[in-house]
Amino acid sequence: xxxxxxxxxxxxxxxxxxxxxxxxxxxxxxxxxxxxxxxxxxxxxxxxxxxxxxxxxxxxxxxxxxxxxxxxxxxxxxxxxxxxxxxxxxxxxxxxxxxxxxxxxxxxxxxxxxxxxxxxxxxxxxxxxxxxxxxxxxxxxxxxxxx
Amino acid sequence: xxxxxxxxxxxxxxxxxxxxxxxxxxxxxxxxxxxxxxxxxxxxxxxxxxxxxxxxxxxxxxxxxxxxxxxxxxxxxxxxxxxxxxxxxxxxxxxxxxxxxxxxxxxxxxxxxxxxxxxxxxxxxxxxxxxxxxxxxxxxxxxxxxxxxxxxxxxxxxxxxxxxxxxxxxxxxxxxxxxxxxxxxxxxxxxxxxxxxxxxxxxxxxxxxxxxxxxxxxxxxxxxxxxxxxxxxxxxxxxxxxxxxxxxxxxxxxxxxxxxxxxxxxxxxxxxxxxxxxxxxxxxxxxxxxxxxxxxxxxxxxxxxxxxxxxxxxxxxxxxxxxxxxxxxxxxxxxxxxxxxxxxxxxxxxxxxxxxxxxxxxxxxxxxxxxxxxxxxxxxxxxxxxxxxxxxxxxxxxxxxxxxxxxxxxxxxxxxxxxxxxxxxxxxxxxxxxxxxxxxxxxxxxxxxxxxxxxxxxxxxxxxxxxxxxxxxxxxxxxxxxxxxxxxxxxxxxxxxxxxxxxxxxxxxxxxxxxxxxxxxxxxxxxxxxxxxxxxxxxxxxxxxxxxxxxxxxxxxxxxxxxxxxxxxxxxxxxxxxxxxxxxxxxxxxxxxxxxx
Numbered sequence: 001x002x003x004x005x006x007x008x009x010x011x012x013x014x015x016x017x018x019x020x021x022x023x024x025x026x027x028x029x030x031x032x033x034x035x036x037x038x039x040x041x042x043x044x045x046x047x048x049x050x051x052x053x054x055x056x057x058x059x060x061x062x063x064x065x066x067x068x069x070x071x072x073x074x075x076x077x078x079x080x081x082x083x084x085x086x087x088x089x090x091x092x093x094x095x096x097x098x099x100x101x102x103x104x105x106x107x108x109x110x111x112x113x114x115x116x117x118x119x120x121x122x123x124x125x126x127x128x129x130x131x132x133x134x135x136x137x138x139x140x141x142x143x144x145x146x147x
Numbered sequence: 148x149x150x151x152x153x154x155x156x157x158x159x160x161x162x163x164x165x166x167x168x169x170x171x172x173x174x175x176x177x178x179x180x181x182x183x184x185x186x187x188x189x190x191x192x193x194x195x196x197x198x199x200x201x202x203x204x205x206x207x208x209x210x211x212x213x214x215x216x217x218x219x220x221x222x223x224x225x226x227x228x229x230x231x232x233x234x235x236x237x238x239x240x241x242x243x244x245x246x247x248x249x250x251x252x253x254x255x256x257x258x259x260x261x262x263x264x265x266x267x268x269x270x271x272x273x274x275x276x277x278x279x280x281x282x283x284x285x286x287x288x289x290x291x292x293x294x295x296x297x298x299x300x301x302x303x304x305x306x307x308x309x310x311x312x313x314x315x316x317x318x319x320x321x322x323x324x325x326x327x328x329x330x331x332x333x334x335x336x337x338x339x340x341x342x343x344x345x346x347x348x349x350x351x352x353x354x355x356x357x358x359x360x361x362x363x364x365x366x367x368x369x370x371x372x373x374x375x376x377x378x379x380x381x382x383x384x385x386x387x388x389x390x391x392x393x394x395x396x397x398x399x400x401x402x403x404x405x406x407x408x409x410x411x412x413x414x415x416x417x418x419x420x421x422x423x424x425x426x427x428x429x430x431x432x433x434x435x436x437x438x439x440x441x442x443x444x445x446x447x448x449x450x451x452x453x454x455x456x457x458x459x460x461x462x463x464x465x466x467x468x469x470x471x472x473x474x475x476x477x478x479x480x481x482x483x484x485x486x487x488x489x490x491x492x493x494x495x496x497x498x499x500x501x502x503x504x505x506x507x508x509x510x511x512x513x514x515x516x517x518x519x520x521x522x523x524x525x526x527x528x529x530x531x532x533x534x535x536x537x538x539x540x541x542x543x544x545x546x547x548x549x550x551x552x553x554x555x556x557x558x559x560x561x562x563x564x565x566x567x568x569x570x571x572x573x574x575x576x577x578x579x580x581x582x583x584x585x586x587x588x589x590x591x592x593x594x595x596x597x598x599x600x601x602x603x604x605x606x607x608x609x610x611x612x613x614x615x616x617x618x619x620x621x622x623x624x625x626x627x628x629x630x631x632x633x634x635x636x637x638x639x640x641x642x643x644x645x646x647x648x649x650x651x652x653x654x655x656x657x658x659x660x661x662x663x664x665x666x667x668x669x670x671x672x673x674x675x676x677x678x679x680x681x682x683x684x685x686x687x688x689x690x691x692x693x694x695x696x697x698x699x700x701x702x703x704x705x706x707x708x709x710x711x712x713x714x715x716x717x718x719x720x721x722x723x724x725x726x727x728x729x730x731x732x733x734x735x736x737x738x739x740x741x742x743x744x
Contacts, residue, residue: 123540
């Protein structure tokens with residue numbers, strides 16, 4: 001059976017961060033399509049095929065790269081919705097945030113995040129980190145079958 | 148109230164003391180009077196005896212004289228009869244005298260039975276007298292026979308052969324001696340008797356004086372004690388009258404037995420009235436509890452209430468105390484009522500409460516604004532990171548994009564952009580760390596400073612293997628602290644010490660423990676580095692305060708500020724000593740017991 005190539009869902013409100021992240025993932029030469037949404041509401045719309053994405057239902061992503069601080073709905077809330085949903089509760093979610101705050105860390109882990117990565121300020125370290133993440137979650141990690 | 152005065156006679160209670168004194172005085176009286184009587188009667192007896200002896204002697208003497216007279220009469224009658232043989236009278240005188248002498252001799256013998264010398268003389272006298280009588284009788288018979296000459300010779304022979312004058316004189320002399328001696332004894336005894344009586348009288352006088360003095364003393368003492376007691380009572384009454392707290396003694400029916408001026412002023416009631424006369428006493432619970440005081444002997448302790456008192460009808464806060472009191476002049480238990488006006492205290496309390504409330508509000512405001520400030524600084528630093536990342540990221544992209552086309556200037560400019568944003572990002576990182584130190588809860592546990600310093604030292608020296616550093620680390624204690632925070636303290640201090648000794652060929656870094664005090668441990672890190680001017684010492688521990696140029700020594704100027712924040716969160720202090728070029732010593736103290744956090 002050929003492994004299904006799943007998308008990488010990038011939830012990031014900052015265009016520059018998104019561009020750098022996508023850049024890094026591209027350079028990692030991953031085959032996975034990258035879907036970029038700009039806030040929590042859009043992310044949930046994409047996953048649950050609502051709003052702009054109502055007519056195009058999508059399968060489970062290989063990984064959701066989730067920023068915390070976003071307009072309208074923040075990353076923690078998105079994580080809570082994902083974990084509460086029957087369909088997506090096993091989807092790997094990686095928080096990719098600038099915050100090293102204890103409250104953010106604790107809440108994320110309490111909600112069942114799969115990994116929490118603090119965005120390095122240094123650009124090259126950031127590139128490295130994103131590439132490692134992409135390779136691990138999109139290539140090496142085996143998701144739950146049937147999702 | 149028990150008599151706490153010391154008894155004059157140790158070992159006797161006071162009630163026994165007086166009866167003991169009475170008994171002693173009575174015995175002394177009996178002794179003195181009795182003794183005087185005994186002595187006087189003995190002296191009198193002796194005197195009487197002596198006088199009897201004197202009269203006895205006189206009797207003896209009289210008997211001797213009578214005897215001598217009878218003997219002389221006999222002699223004279225014998226001679227008369229001899230010269231006139233027909234004289235009936237002479238013969239009769241002779242016969243009478245002859246019959247008298249023998250009983251007189253016998254009487255004399257009886258009288259002087261106690262005196263052997265006299266008895267002897269009397270014996271001799273008898274012999275002489277009887278000799279004389281025999282010769283007288285013979286001579287008178289010769290005369291009767293007509294032999295006058297023989298008779299005269301016989302009489303003369305009787306007088307010469309049996310002399311009696313010597314013996315009689317001896318008897319008289321002896322008795323004279325005796326009477327003189329006895330008279331002497333009588334006189335001496337009389338003199339001694341008057342002396343003794345004088346002495347006894349003197350002693351009696353002295354004793355009487357002592358008794359008078361003693362009772363006078365007793366009286367004076369009693370008067371003094373009574374005066375003192377009166378004074379004490381007056382003083383107590385004066386205190387009661389002067390004291391500002393209202394005080395009253397009330398019966399179980401709350402009738403006022405006595406009260407002080409303050410009470411009257413306060414409640415406009417006087418003794419003789421009842422508490423109910425004043426509208427202030429209308430708290431039924433308090434009144435019931437007060438009535439219960441004499442019955443249950445349970446006191447009313449610090450009963451607080453508000454009362455309307457005085458003519459001005461002002462509202463006062465008072466504390467009422469009521470205790471049972473046994474009056475000395477009544478069987479009933481009374482109630483001692485004391486009232487303290489705490490209106491001023493209540494007002495103060497209200498003020499304090501109000502101030503506290505305001506303070507709490509202010510504290511809440513301050514902590515709110517502190518939280519806002521923290522949130523603001525956190526979010527600012529946080530939000531600053533993203534653009535920085537973008538600057539570095541896109542500068543690098545630009546460098547890659549230009550590739551070999553970039554000239555020297557372009558490369559330099561983009562390098563400055565990258566380096567500056569890197570420095571800014573480390574500043575922001577440090578600021579965030581510093582901010583976290585102030586906000587995060589501390590996890591206190593035992594921290595072995597010795598092994599922690601060693602651990603930090605190894606970590607720091609591993610990245611500076613080319614340095615020649617002499618470490619002198621003294622034994623360090625275990626303290627109760629947040630392990631991660633304290634590690635940061637040592638990291639900063641040891642890192643600084645290494646950094647500022649960089650120019651020394653042989654760096655010497657000393658870690659030690661200051662003089663221990665019961666309250667805190669003082670740790671220090673001493674180096675032989677470049678040091679600093681003490682004039683700037685207070686700037687050392689400020690955020691982003693640096694005493695050296697960044698080009699001289701790397702760093703953001705947050706390390707010592709973090710040290711100070713951590714140490715002060717542990718309740719300790721931080722300070723430093725140095726001189727330019729002479730090395731520096733950084734101190735921090737930690738309390739021995741970590742109860743505050």
